[in-house]
Amino acid sequence: MRKNSVVFFLVAALMISASVLMLSAQEKKAEAQSMAITGTLVDLACYAKAGLTTNDHGDMKNCGSACASGGLPVALLDADKKVHFLGVPAAAYAEYVGKELRLTGAHGKHAEVFIPEKLEVKEGDKWVQKKLPKTMM
Numbered sequence: 001m002r003k004n005s006v007v008f009f010l011v012a013a014l015m016i017s018a019s020v021l022m023l024s025a026q027e028k029k030a031e032a033q034s035m036a037i038t039g040t041l042v043d044l045a046c047y048a049k050a051g052l053t054t055n056d057h058g059d060m061k062n063c064g065s066a067c068a069s070g071g072l073p074v075a076l077l078d079a080d081k082k083v084h085f086l087g088v089p090a091a092a093y094a095e096y097v098g099k100e101l102r103l104t105g106a107h108g109k110h111a112e113v114f115i116p117e118k119l120e121v122k123e124g125d126k127w128v129q130k131k132l133p134k135t136m137m
Helices: 002-030 044-050 063-069 090-096
Strands: 035-043 074-077 083-085 100-107 114-123 126-130
Touching: 035 044, 035 063, 035 083, 035 090, 044 063, 044 074, 044 083, 063 090, 074 090
Parallel strands: none
Antiparallel strands: 035 074, 035 100, 074 083, 100 114, 114 126
16 A cells, blocks of 8 residues: 555656646747747748748749738748748738748747738848738737
């Protein structure tokens, strides 16, 4: 019987430790740090289906902008091919599909979605700050 008690207490201690670690990780995530991400703005429909990263898709000129204007989601594809989902109204970013952007902001507290607070577009060899499109929040 004594052995069962020791095992019970060890399991309970492990569960408590795991809970503390999870809460600590959630707390750190809740304190999202502002950061900058750089990459190409893509419309997710064409990128997911065919890996297309430009605005013109074959014979379809401005396809990416048309998809975003129609409400299909957009994302930033970084140099490592990581997709950063954006919490933005896609239509407001339609003119930037296929362009290199630098977004400053933070990931959401409850989802892996990046929420921009600053927008810069690469024009030639320099970054030009643009007015951040309005959101509903």
